[in-house]
């Protein structure tokens with residue numbers, strides 16, 4: 521297979537296992553390119569990509585922009601806070617104005633679930649979902665699974681626990697879909713208040729005791745507490761959260777085996793994870809960031825092949 525099954529990347533749910541494997545093998549090639557002195561290839565010459573960020577981002581925005589520039593695409597950036605959206609312009613009007621400038625691919629982050637799907641039904645460009653509300657963040661899940669594959673040889677058969685604010689997390693949902701498609705066992709762990717009510721219907725194990733969850737897993741993906749999406753108090757204090765669901769060095773060292781620690785970022789150091797764990801040899805957090813560029817190059821390259 522040399523082509524993705526869709527001209528958009530809206531979520532992991534819509535990807536086949538073959539799509540994911542194609543993205544990984546393409547990313548392997550781009551990782552080689554990124555390790556060369558000449559890191560730029562002409563693959564997206566004459567392709568224009570617009571990065572539309574209606575919500576804050578550091579990693580994803582920079583990673584996409586770097587991926588686009590490494591592929592020699594023409595890049596335009598749009599941040600909602602400094603645009604005419606603040607003057608009342610609708611999403612469709614904003615995007616149609618950008619498309620009138622002959623844009624081929626739109627990478628969009630938006631606070632509303634379904635925004636990328638909505639856009640894909642109304643405009644002609646390829647749409648890449650860079651995070652839509654608490655719904656999906658497909659490139660994050662792809663880079664997470666790719667990093668597990670790199671560290672452990674394969675994803676199939678691995679036990680992965682996703683810890684923390686599952687309720688507000690697009691990273692959790694995309695990771696669950698991606699890891700299960702690739703044959704991993706998935707557990708979610710966190711306080712009852714931050715656990716979606718019917719989460720077990722997705723076929724994941726649910727555990728509220730962090731020590732038990734960590735003893736079970738090969739890999740722990742520690743999620744950020746999304747205070748900006750929490751309209752009520754879901755736990756008494758960050759201090760109590762850290763005591764029950766934070767990962768520190770003494771807890772890590774107390775486990776009967778060496779697990780791999782991940783975090784999608786941005787990290788609240790001392791809340792989900794302490795600095796000595798984040799910076800330890802069991803952490804692959806920086807490898808996740810590095811792999812993010814190769815994965816996004818692969819996604820953009822494969823979608824550009826479908827631009828008409």
Ligand code: CP
Pocket residue numbers: 576577578579580581651657660784785786
């Ligand atoms: N992991 C992630 O999506 O980070 P940003 O919000 O900084 O893009």
